[in-house]
Amino acid sequence: MKKVLLLLCFVTSLFITSYSQTQRLILIEEATNASCGPCAAQNPAFDVLLDQNRDKLTAIKYHWYFPGYDPMYNHNTVENLARVAYYGINGVPTAMIDGVIENRSGFSYPGSPAGYNQTIINEYAAVPSSFEIDMYHRLSANQDSIYVTMRVRAAEDLSGSFKAHIVVVEKHINFATPPGTNGEKNFSDVMKKMLPDNQGTNLPVSWKSGDYTFIAQSWKLQNIYNISELGVVGFIQNTINKSVKQAANSSPEMFAPYFNTDAALTKIWNLSETNCMGKITPKVVLSNFGANPLTSVDILYQANEENPQTYNWTGNLDFLESQEIELPEINFTVIPSNKAVVYLVNPNGTVDEFKQNDTITKSFNAAVVTPNEVKLMLKLDTNPQDITWDIVNSEGNILFSGGPYTQSGALIQETFQFDESDCHVFSIHDAGGNGLAVPGFFALFYGGNNQIISGSNFGSLARAQFNVDATVGFTEISKQVELSVYPNPTNDQCFISFPLLENKPVIIDIFNTSGQLISRTDKGMINPGICSFEICTAEMKQGIYFIKVNIGGEEISKKISVIR
Numbered sequence: 001m002k003k004v005l006l007l008l009c010f011v012t013s014l015f016i017t018s019y020s021q022t023q024r025l026i027l028i029e030e031a032t033n034a035s036c037g038p039c040a041a042q043n044p045a046f047d048v049l050l051d052q053n054r055d056k057l058t059a060i061k062y063h064w065y066f067p068g069y070d071p072m073y074n075h076n077t078v079e080n081l082a083r084v085a086y087y088g089i090n091g092v093p094t095a096m097i098d099g100v101i102e103n104r105s106g107f108s109y110p111g112s113p114a115g116y117n118q119t120i121i122n123e124y125a126a127v128p129s130s131f132e133i134d135m136y137h138r139l140s141a142n143q144d145s146i147y148v149t150m151r152v153r154a155a156e157d158l159s160g161s162f163k164a165h166i167v168v169v170e171k172h173i174n175f176a177t178p179p180g181t182n183g184e185k186n187f188s189d190v191m192k193k194m195l196p197d198n199q200g201t202n203l204p205v206s207w208k209s210g211d212y213t214f215i216a217q218s219w220k221l222q223n224i225y226n227i228s229e230l231g232v233v234g235f236i237q238n239t240i241n242k243s244v245k246q247a248a249n250s251s252p253e254m255f256a257p258y259f260n261t262d263a264a265l266t267k268i269w270n271l272s273e274t275n276c277m278g279k280i281t282p283k284v285v286l287s288n289f290g291a292n293p294l295t296s297v298d299i300l301y302q303a304n305e306e307n308p309q310t311y312n313w314t315g316n317l318d319f320l321e322s323q324e325i326e327l328p329e330i331n332f333t334v335i336p337s338n339k340a341v342v343y344l345v346n347p348n349g350t351v352d353e354f355k356q357n358d359t360i361t362k363s364f365n366a367a368v369v370t371p372n373e374v375k376l377m378l379k380l381d382t383n384p385q386d387i388t389w390d391i392v393n394s395e396g397n398i399l400f401s402g403g404p405y406t407q408s409g410a411l412i413q414e415t416f417q418f419d420e421s422d423c424h425v426f427s428i429h430d431a432g433g434n435g436l437a438v439p440g441f442f443a444l445f446y447g448g449n450n451q452i453i454s455g456s457n458f459g460s461l462a463r464a465q466f467n468v469d470a471t472v473g474f475t476e477i478s479k480q481v482e483l484s485v486y487p488n489p490t491n492d493q494c495f496i497s498f499p500l501l502e503n504k505p506v507i508i509d510i511f512n513t514s515g516q517l518i519s520r521t522d523k524g525m526i527n528p529g530i531c532s533f534e535i536c537t538a539e540m541k542q543g544i545y546f547i548k549v550n551i552g553g554e555e556i557s558k559k560i561s562v563i564r
Helices: 037-051 077-086 118-125
Strands: 002-005 010-012 026-032 057-063 094-097 131-139 145-154 162-174 186-195 212-220 230-238 244-249 263-269 283-288 294-303 309-317 321-326 337-345 359-366 373-379 387-392 398-402 411-417 422-430 441-446 450-455 461-468 484-486 493-500 504-512 517-526 529-536 543-551 554-562
Touching (some): 026 037, 026 118, 037 186, 057 230, 131 230, 145 230, 162 212, 283 294, 398 411, 441 493, 493 554
Antiparallel strands (some): 010 212, 026 094, 145 212, 373 441, 387 422, 422 461
16 A cells, blocks of 8 residues: 555535635736747736736746747647647737637737736736635655645536646746847746646536535656746636636645545546456545544445445545555456445544545446457557556466557557457556557557557556457457547547558548538548547537548447537
């Protein structure tokens, strides 16, 4: 067992107090560039305005690639580009206030930093927020990593599509000589890293007043000029209209807990996506969100509502500390749809003051039946050394394995022949804990058209069981090609993937809900393997669409959601 900081998000509800809307902290975002002449002309006065209102606002600057060299863009090209593209910006400098590109009297163009003034800031600051945010950060002992915990609480009943973003910034960067060509030497609020990335963390759709969630992230520092200038900004954004509902600055001072006794389960894993062995060994993260140290709790767990087993945990967890726990193996009867449930009772031998975070579940299906030939397709990302995989039989013997790898972006293809019918387990591991960055992916499949498991951003582990029946031919168990779309919902782009058994022509169509053809892409003849294509959705309006892929006359389709 391992004691760790809180690493995942969970949602809870408070019933002891009613809340009303709270004071807003404005978020200012700006797209800029160190070689942009208009940026040099507008930024100094704009920064003065921001500094005069630090009690009302916080800020993030995204450094773009255009019109010229900018080392702060080069330090994080992906997230700088993504965030600028999110707002549809095609020129710098452009500034947003709470997700809005202002364009009223006094603006020479939409979002012109010179157009913002005290009146606009006061206007936005006067609007109360539906959320409260508390943030805490700390550096590791050797100061090479930063750890951030964000607590979000609803100040009123509300619903909507929200994301939480955590952004590490360097508050002031001062160069002895201009790094670009526009003469600027002083830069503020420079975005260094979005945690976990520019996609942020999805928040619940529905909130009751007092509901709250913790989100914790960490980052190994890179490209920092002055570690003493590090800061962290958090904000909540509506994904539909891009409005920012609340923002906050992190503090090295820990915020206070809501309860004295509050044990919580914040993560469950080590469960296969499919199962044919009829046994599980769940791992969970036990967290303490109460003011009193957590020293004991009973952990009960079961599969498919069969008799629960009890694990008596003892230890010592302070507020916001967590511990990974591997529960002893239990057996169960596999059915088509299965569910593991883990829950807590008797924290510190007393009653939990807040029970809504005491239970965690994980659903999984029965394993598919495959022929004796199974294939693996693996597209590596820029950290191939982190990836390993293996296939074991029901006795735990490793039959096949691979990695770590050395070549970034390599395409790995493996074919496995199984001599006997048995239940097997495929596992893929990422030592870095963030899976394969798109366009990296993996797919375990059979017959060319049948996926057992596939994915990209799987964290540290993805696992599936499959039931090899060596006496069954492919034609007896073949099913329609599986089309994967990720991410879904999407914003500016998504990726589709599917396996091919032989050379076939591929045409990709996108339709809206009225059946109108939005776009058609003829990919021509495609070679066998796992095919992956990028679909640009940046110009598509928010809504539901259907991707239809014609593979040699056979059509498969998938519904996608485009959000703004």
